[in-house]
Amino acid sequence: MTLGVAGLVQIATPFVWLGAVLGISFLETPLKFRAPGMTIALGLGIGRLVFRALNVAEFVLAAALTAAVFAGDHGLGADPTTLLLIALWALLGIQVAALRPRLNARTDVILAGGSPPRSHLHLAYIALEATKVVLLPVLGVLLVLEAAA
DSSP: OOOOHHHHHHHHHHHHHHHHHHHIIIIIHHHHTTSTTOOHHHHHHHHHHHHHHHHHHHHHHHHHHHHHHHHTTOOSSSSHHHHHHHHHHHHHHIIIIIIHHHHHHHHHHHHTTOOOOOOSHHHHHHHHHHHHHHHHHHHHHHHHHHHHO
């Protein structure tokens, strides 16, 4: 099996993206608030910067993966690879366009000393991250299998 650049990008990108999501969302974020001397304000400020950077990286990875899939032998169709790509783009779009602005507004209230009402926004964000954690390796394995065929 000889892979071109598009094939290598197709295979590597879902797993790199998965590692970024796992490392930031499920390792760094919960541990950050356990660090000695970490305040809520400092943790929220760091979190805002880290998640903005993660989302930018995710958009770059999603674009690279999409370009590699369509530059390869795959093409556009209603197959599992395309559907998984669409689902990942949708999850990322919901997080960035719908949830993050509302989470940032909530953070602004907390940083200003306010106490906003309870919210399930973080749980929704975590659920979307968990969904990506399921979809990314499925897509990666699917692309490996397609490359091996």
